[in-house]
Amino acid sequence: MNLALAPWFRRAPAPATTRRPVAPAGPSSQLLHKNATLVVRDPMGVTVECIQGSLWLTHDGDCKDIILEAGQRYSSATRGRLLVHALEPAQVRLVR
Numbered sequence: 001m002n003l004a005l006a007p008w009f010r011r012a013p014a015p016a017t018t019r020r021p022v023a024p025a026g027p028s029s030q031l032l033h034k035n036a037t038l039v040v041r042d043p044m045g046v047t048v049e050c051i052q053g054s055l056w057l058t059h060d061g062d063c064k065d066i067i068l069e070a071g072q073r074y075s076s077a078t079r080g081r082l083l084v085h086a087l088e089p090a091q092v093r094l095v096r
Helices: none
Strands: 009-012 024-026 029-032 037-040 047-052 054-059 065-069 073-075 082-086 090-095
Touching: 029 037, 037 090, 047 054, 047 065, 054 090, 065 073, 082 090
Parallel strands: none
Antiparallel strands: 009 037, 024 029, 029 090, 037 082, 047 073, 047 090, 054 065, 054 082
């Protein structure tokens, strides 16, 4: 199975105890297993939409954290690397 991702983000490795491949959940979304993390290297202008589950978002160098529940979205206005972490199994869509 080919899991082609947009060039502006990559998946961070899951902890060794929960290492599982991330499977696509739809044409423009990703299914994240609990504790899986996406790394968005240049998030300026990226919108993160939580379709299902819950997500924890944080930017490098920013002490403010964001929690998204199903149906919520966040638009990044900074270039600092963005981590998108699944607090539970979640479906996420990233749109530039």
